[in-house]
Amino acid sequence: MSAWNLTGTAPRARDDGGERDGGALSVSRAVELAASALEAIPQLTVIGEVTGFRGPHARSGHCYFQIKDDSCAVDCIVWRGSYAKRTFDLRDGMQVQFTGSFNLYKATGRMSFVARSFSLAGEGLLRQQVAALAEKLRREGLMDEARRRRIPVFCTRVAVVTSLSGAVIDDVKRTLRRRNPLVELVCVGARVQGEGAAEELVEALGRAAALDPAPDCILLVRGGGSFEDLMTFNDEALARAV
Structure with a gap:
């Protein structure tokens, strides 16, 4: 009954800031209410x-x-x-x-x-951090060509630093057996992902470099993974160890 008078005709709309009889709002008033709610x-x-x-x-x-x-x-x-x-x-x-x-x-x-x-x-933030670190190391001269060590064409003793529980070590062994089964392979285990992995890799690289007799080269490897998974290998201390 509130929306109709006793004659059965619709009442006139009231001018009360956009609100009409029956609770209906003008478009302007509805938009203003929505804008006020967003501003809050x-x-x-x-x-x-x-x-x-x-x-x-x-x-x-x-x-x-x-x-x-x-x-x-x-x-x-x-x-x-x-x-x-x-x-x-x-x-x-x-x-x-x-x-x-x-x-x-x-x-x-x-x-x-x-x-x-x-x-x-x-990932974008991680890539930005990696680029900034690479530029920092480049300015220090750590990426100069003169610092690069020559890798022998034919290695006889190879050290591999990686996880000993993953598939990657089997991939390395299989590839070496196919390409040159006479190569001596020395495996040095370390975690390649997760908290503390970068520190383990740094320590493992030190052990690999201290082997006697010394290896002709050291492989630092891991299997696939997302960019976030691979961030361990972008650690500054590990980069300096390399």
Whole structure:
């Protein structure tokens, strides 16, 4: 009965800031409420994959794209001033950590996440760290050609530093038997993954180098794995030991 008067005709709408009889809202009022709710959400840090990257825009300098995970996606904006402070260029496929807040563009009712800062995440961050370490070692001269030791064309004694429980040691033995069964193989065991693995590999390299008689070369090997699995071999102390 509240929506109709006794004559059975609809009542006139009240002008009360957009709300109409029966609780219906104007589009403008509904969008304002949604915008206010989004503004109440505190600043967030979100990790997602960049997709559909467009920017910087030729005139505004702003960047427009989406960030997504396996089940959701959201429009994202990086204003010109924020993008100017970047340490790397955004591109599709990157896993990136964004810090910012949600915004609703009232003219279209479109929600976006406005990122005020961003940094690489996941594998991208690891690759950035590896590149920085490689550049550090290069500046120190550790990668100069003059430091490279000549590997004999025909080795008679080979030391292998790797996990003795994985398939890789069997692969090495099988390959050597096929290519040159006369080669003497000395296995030095160490973990190749997980906490403390880099330290074990450094110690194992020291033991391999101290063998008597000395090996003609030392193989530092492991099987396949993800980039994260292989990060043990990007350890700075291990690089210096090599």
